[in-house]
Amino acid sequence: MPAATLARMPSLDHLIRSNREWAQKILRQDPEFFIRLSKQQSPRYLWIGCSDSRVPANEIVGLPPGELFVHRNVANIVVHTDLNCLTVMQFAVDVLKVEHIIVCGHYGCTGVRLAMSNERIGLSDNWLRHVQDIREQHSASLLQVQDAADRANRLCELNVIEQVTHVCQTSIVLDAWERHQPLTVHGWIYGLNNGLLRDLKYTASNPGEVVSEYSQALTALLPADR
Numbered sequence: 378m379p380a381a382t383l384a385r386m387p388s389l390d391h392l393i394r395s396n397r398e399w400a401q402k403i404l405r406q407d408p409e410f411f412i413r414l415s416k417q418q419s420p421r422y423l424w425i426g427c428s429d430s431r432v433p434a435n436e437i438v439g440l441p442p443g444e445l446f447v448h449r450n451v452a453n454i455v456v457h458t459d460l461n462c463l464t465v466m467q468f469a470v471d472v473l474k475v476e477h478i479i480v481c482g483h484y485g486c487t488g489v490r491l492a493m494s495n496e497r498i499g500l501s502d503n504w505l506r507h508v509q510d511i512r513e514q515h516s517a518s519l520l521q522v523q524d525a526a527d528r529a530n531r532l533c534e535l536n537v538i539e540q541v542t543h544v545c546q547t548s549i550v551l552d553a554w555e556r557h558q559p560l561t562v563h564g565w566i567y568g569l570n571n572g573l574l575r576d577l578k579y580t581a582s583n584p585g586e587v588v589s590e591y592s593q594a595l596t597a598l599l600p601a602d603r
């Protein structure tokens with residue numbers, strides 16, 4: 378290959394260099410960190426969040442590698458036939474025995490905004506259809522929010538609430554609760570503009586809590602609460 382062509386080849390050397398610096402920084406603080414971590418992981422939390430690059434799971438809760446098991450997809454959707462998400466959940470609950478599952482959405486979610494506005498982008502429309510189903514389910518409540526951006530953010534909140542219910546309805550979580558394995562499911566939302574998490578007050582530790590917590594979370598979303 379001519380040298381001129383080689384020179385134009387896109388390079389990601391800056392990321393490799395950055396990785397070296399990151400690893401060295403950790404080793405300066407804890408020389409055994411990677412050796413210890415390579416032997417086993419025992420995270421207490423499963424994070425189900427949006428793929429959005431502005432919502433880096435570990436960073437926003439200040440947890441180092443090894444502490445958070447993570448599944449991310451566009452608009453943090455939990456679908457009962459999504460083998461990928463179900464596999465992550467089953468591995469986390471049955472093998473790693475995580476004690477908490479956090480569904481974390483975020484305000485300003487592009488996937489939710491597209492679902493809200495019916496904007497077509499291609500294949501992903503089919504995935505985002507799940508969010509549109511939630512939009513239709515809660516159309517009366519959404520219509521009460523006047524501002525379009527606020528309305529999309531309300532759908533971000535409603536989406537988290539519905540996805541928490543989906544997590545609670547999986548055979549994985551129901552079976553864990555049936556055998557009295559400690560497992561709590563939480564619904565949170567993250568603010569891109571302030572870096573802060575907000576608890577949406579939907580926290581379920583057994584099947585009996587799902588219905589009451591769901592209603593409580595919806596009630597807490599009254600427009601006056603914004």
Ligand code: CO
Pocket residue numbers: 427428429451452453483485486487488489
């Ligand atoms: Co998003």
